[in-house]
Amino acid sequence: MFYLPGDGHGLPHDPFKAIVSPRPIGWVSTRGADGSENLAPYSYFNAVAHVPPQVMFASGSAKADRGDTKDSVANVRETGVFCVNIVPYAMREVMNVTSGPWPREVDEFEKAGIERAECRVIACSRVAAAPASLECRMTQIVRLEGKNNLLVLGEVVGVHIREDCLVDGHFDVLRYQPLARLGYRDYARVTAVFSLTRPGED
Incomplete structure (x- = not known):
């Protein structure tokens, strides 16, 4: 089939997110x-540069108590910082609790029973049990096409790695099985890894 997004897809559910998958989840x-x-959690999330390390997440909807966006972007606008926590398969249920449309006064750490720890470089909490957490200083907030589409870019200024996820000097994803977002209500987890050598590399 072929469709023009502006004309609609004619399917029971929009396939776009299922096509662009799997997507890493930034638990912001x-x-x-x-x-x-x-x-x-934000599944429009990724690393976008290596030196200096930079990441992005995007928000595409708004809450009545936050104007043109949601709590995460509103807080970043106020403070200029955020922390991205990596989601392990073992924390899938509590991650899902934090995805709810809760009022701004609700603390999702408390609601989901998640232990927090203080960041080192920025004034923000992080998920204590996350396999890794990236402390970030916001560099830009870009308004994208569409009513409430905002892209947040940040430079990583501090990195936390859980000790049990380091194996022989490598960050081993199989130790925690990262959660990834697919389309619809579907998720995946990484349970197998293979390597490829690019042409020209030794």
């Missing part, structure tokens, strides 16, 4: 200027 923790905490 933020703290507002008033000290309130937020934790929410």
Whole structure:
């Protein structure tokens, strides 16, 4: 089949997110200027540069109590910082709890029973049990086409790695099986890894 997005796909559910998959999940923790905490997963998330290390996440909807966006972006606007926590398969259920459309005063760490730890470089909490957490300083917030589409870019200024995820000097994803987002209500986890050598590499 072929369809023009502006004309609609004619299917029971939009296939776009299922086509662009699997997508890593950025479990973004933020703290507002008033000290309130937020934790929410974003599957429009990825690394975008290596030196210096930079990441992005994008928000595509809004809440009535946050104007043109949601809690995460609103907090980043106020403080200029955020932390991206990597989601292991073992924490899939509590991650899902934090995806709810909760009012701004709800602390998702408390609601889901997630232990928090303080970041080292930025004023923000992180998920204590996450395999890795990336402390970030916001560099840009870009308004994308569409009503509530906002892209947040940040430079990674601090990296936490859980000791049991380091094997022979490598960050071993099989130790925690990262969760990935597919389309619809579907997820995947990494349970197998293989290597390829690019042409020209030794």
